Amino acid sequence: MLKNYIKIAFKVMLRNKLFTFISLFGICFTLLFLILITAAVDYSFGPVAPETKLDRTLSITMGMLETESGSNSMGPLFSPWFFRKYVKTLTTPAKISISSYFNSDVIYHEDKKIKLGIKYTDAEFWEICDFNFLEGKEYSAEEVAGTAAVAVINQRLRNEYFGDKPAVGEILEYNDKRFRVLGVVENVSILRIMPYADLWVPLGHSDTDLDFPTLIGGFPGWYAWLLAESTSDFPAIKAEFQQKLQHIEFPEGRFCKILTNATSYQEALARQFFRNEDGNIGPFMLVLLGLVAIFMLLPAVNLVNINISRIYERASEIGIRKAYGASSITLTGQFLVENIIITLIGGILSIILAAVILNIFNHSGILADTILTINYRVFLTSLGFAVFFGIVSGVYPAYKMSRLLPVEALEGGE
Amino acid sequence: MISLKGIEKVYRTDKIETTALRNIDLEVAQGELVSVMGPSGCGKSTLLNIMGLLDKPTHGEVLIENALVNNYGDIRLAKLRNQKIGFIFQSFHLINDLSVVDNVELPLIYRLMPNKKRRELALAALERVGLSTRTRHFPNQLSGGQRQRVAIARAIVGNPEIILADEPTGNLDSVMGNEIMDILLMLNQEQGTTIVMVTHDEHLAIKTQRVIRLFDGAQVS
Structure with a gap:
C-alpha cells in the first residue's frame, strides 16, 4: 500500500x-x-568545545532579590562574595568554578588598538571547560590564590599582540599590569557566552572586592559552574544549594528574599521562554x-x-x-x-x-x-x-x- | 441479496428541493442479472449509487444480505464495498497516474494480502477480459473499449458477489458495447455474480433477466 x-x-x-x-x-x-x-x-x-561537559554541568547565573517594599532586582546579579560563601562551599558537586562574564575592553600596544574580552576565573574553570591549548597551560589554584600576574590568551590576541609567534613566557600589558602568558588556546565564538574571552586572568585581578559582603556583584556579572559526577547527582546538588539559601545573610539590609537555582543548560534555555524569577530576557x-x-x-x-x-x-x-x-x-x-x-x-x-x-x-x-x-x-x-x-x-x-x-x-x- | 425498502432521495439546495427517488421498494436476488432503464434524469444512477453504498438515501432502508447497512460507519461501509461490490462506471473512472495492472490491483490494496498474490490476481483478471498484453500501459494509451475492460477487471479482481454497472457501454460503439455485455453475461452465468446494470440500450436490456423501469424517480415496472 x-x-x-x-x-x-x-x-x-x-x-x-x-x-x-x-x-x-x-x-x-x-x-x-x-x-x-x-x-x-x-x-x-x-x-560544543570548550563546553563539552554541558550534560554534567549546572550553572548559577540569574536570580532575583526582593526588598521589604516588594521591589526587586533581577538578572545575573550575584557577587563573588555570594558565590564564595554559598556556592563554593557546596559538597555535592565534583567541581565548582566561579568566573566573571567577559568584559569588553581595549589595549594599546605598539601603536595598535586591540579590542579584547577579558574574563576573571578561578583554576577550576579550566578543569570544567575543555579548551584546546595551542601552547603552554592554564594557571593553577596556587596562582589564583596568590593573584599571580599570569594569563591565558587566545590565538587571535596572540597574533595581534605578539605577531604570529609563540607567546608563552612573554609579557602582556593590560590595565597597567604586566601579565606573563602561560598558555594560548584556540579562539572561542562569542555565541559561547560563558567561556568566551580573549584574555583570561585569575579572579583577584578584578576591580571587584571578592571578600566584600554584598549579594550584588555588579558589572560585568559573575556566575558559578557546578560539575557533577553524573546527571543523577543534579537533584542532590540543587537541594543542597536551596538548603544553603534558607540560611542566607542579607548584608545590604534592604533585601529580604532571594530566588535562584542551579540549572542545567536545557532548563536555563527553557526558562527564557517563560519569564520567571530567573529570567529577564524572556x-x-x-x-x-x-x-x-x-x-x-x-x-x-x-x-x-x-x-x-x-x-x-x-x-x-x-x-x-x-x-x-x-x-x-x-x-x-x-x-x-x-x-x-x-x-x-x-x-x-x-x-x-x-x-x-x-x-x-x-x-x-x-x-x-x-x-x-x-x-x-x-x-x-x-x-x-x-x-x-x-x-x-x-x-x-x-x-x-x-x-x-x-x-x-x-x-x-x- | 440487495433489498431496498421505501427509498427516497431528495436533493436540497437553498432555493429548491428535487426528489430524485420516491418510495422505491426493490429486491435483487442472488445470481440475478437485472437492468435498470428510464429516461435521463429519472434517478437510475442515484438508485445504483444507493445500492452500492456510494450515496445515502434521505429515507428508507438498504439491506445487503439481509443486514441493514444504513447506519454503518465509514469503516464498515468501506469494508463492505471492498468485499462485496464491484463497480463499473460509464466514464471508466480509472486512475490515469497508475498503470493498467496497478489500477486493477486497487481493490486488493485495501485488503491484507502479499504483493505477489495481489499481482497474480490482477494479471488473472486482466487475462479474463482479454487484456493480458496491455498490463504495463497507462489508461490514456488505451481505447475506450480497452479502458472499460480494465474497469471490469478491477471490478472482478476481488471476486465480489455483486457488480453494479452504470451505463457500462454508454461511451462505446455497438461492437465494443456488445463485447462488454458478453463479459458481463459470462460473469453472471459462469460465476453466478449478481449484476445490476443501468442502461439506455434496449438491445442490452433484453439480454438481462429482469428490467426495472424508472420514471421521474418512481418505479413503474
Whole structure:
C-alpha cells in the first residue's frame, strides 16, 4: 500500500509542476530559516568545545532579590562574595568554578588598538571547560590564590599582540599590569557566552572586592559552574544549594528574599521562554518564538490552500478509492504520506541550501570564530520540523476530503 | 441479496428541493442479472449509487444480505464495498497516474494480502477480459473499449458477489458495447455474480433477466 502511495505521490508531483514548485519553494524557504536558527541555537547551547561537559554541568547565573517594599532586582546579579560563601562551599558537586562574564575592553600596544574580552576565573574553570591549548597551560589554584600576574590568551590576541609567534613566557600589558602568558588556546565564538574571552586572568585581578559582603556583584556579572559526577547527582546538588539559601545573610539590609537555582543548560534555555524569577530576557525569546511560529504558519496556510486545490483536482481518484474500499482514515493516511514525502523532499533541499549558506557564513567572518554546522542534532531537528510541517499542512485538507461521500467525490467534489 | 425498502432521495439546495427517488421498494436476488432503464434524469444512477453504498438515501432502508447497512460507519461501509461490490462506471473512472495492472490491483490494496498474490490476481483478471498484453500501459494509451475492460477487471479482481454497472457501454460503439455485455453475461452465468446494470440500450436490456423501469424517480415496472 505504501509503495502505491509513494508511486502516486511522485506522479502527482510531476503532473502539477507549478503546484509542486510553489509547494517546494514555500517548504524550502520556511525550513531553511528554521534550520539556520536551529544551527545557531545548537552552536550556542549544544555541547560544543570548550563546553563539552554541558550534560554534567549546572550553572548559577540569574536570580532575583526582593526588598521589604516588594521591589526587586533581577538578572545575573550575584557577587563573588555570594558565590564564595554559598556556592563554593557546596559538597555535592565534583567541581565548582566561579568566573566573571567577559568584559569588553581595549589595549594599546605598539601603536595598535586591540579590542579584547577579558574574563576573571578561578583554576577550576579550566578543569570544567575543555579548551584546546595551542601552547603552554592554564594557571593553577596556587596562582589564583596568590593573584599571580599570569594569563591565558587566545590565538587571535596572540597574533595581534605578539605577531604570529609563540607567546608563552612573554609579557602582556593590560590595565597597567604586566601579565606573563602561560598558555594560548584556540579562539572561542562569542555565541559561547560563558567561556568566551580573549584574555583570561585569575579572579583577584578584578576591580571587584571578592571578600566584600554584598549579594550584588555588579558589572560585568559573575556566575558559578557546578560539575557533577553524573546527571543523577543534579537533584542532590540543587537541594543542597536551596538548603544553603534558607540560611542566607542579607548584608545590604534592604533585601529580604532571594530566588535562584542551579540549572542545567536545557532548563536555563527553557526558562527564557517563560519569564520567571530567573529570567529577564524572556520577552525577547517569546518574540523570537512568535516570529518562528508566524514564519512557519504562513507557508503552512499557503500549503493547506494548495493541498485543498490538489485534493479537489483529485476528487475523482478519491471517489474511485472510496468506491473500492478505502475508508476516510485510509485516505487521510495516504494524503498525509504524500504530504510528508513532499515536505521531506523540501526538507532535504533546504538542508543542502542551508549547508551552502552556512559555509558562506562561516567563511564570511560575520561572527568571528563561529562555525555553524549541520550536525546530527540539527539534521534530526530539521527532519522533525519537516515532518511536523507535513502533518500540519496535510491534516486539514485530508479531514475535508474525508468528509466527501464517494458519489460526491466521483462527481468532482461538488 | 440487495433489498431496498421505501427509498427516497431528495436533493436540497437553498432555493429548491428535487426528489430524485420516491418510495422505491426493490429486491435483487442472488445470481440475478437485472437492468435498470428510464429516461435521463429519472434517478437510475442515484438508485445504483444507493445500492452500492456510494450515496445515502434521505429515507428508507438498504439491506445487503439481509443486514441493514444504513447506519454503518465509514469503516464498515468501506469494508463492505471492498468485499462485496464491484463497480463499473460509464466514464471508466480509472486512475490515469497508475498503470493498467496497478489500477486493477486497487481493490486488493485495501485488503491484507502479499504483493505477489495481489499481482497474480490482477494479471488473472486482466487475462479474463482479454487484456493480458496491455498490463504495463497507462489508461490514456488505451481505447475506450480497452479502458472499460480494465474497469471490469478491477471490478472482478476481488471476486465480489455483486457488480453494479452504470451505463457500462454508454461511451462505446455497438461492437465494443456488445463485447462488454458478453463479459458481463459470462460473469453472471459462469460465476453466478449478481449484476445490476443501468442502461439506455434496449438491445442490452433484453439480454438481462429482469428490467426495472424508472420514471421521474418512481418505479413503474
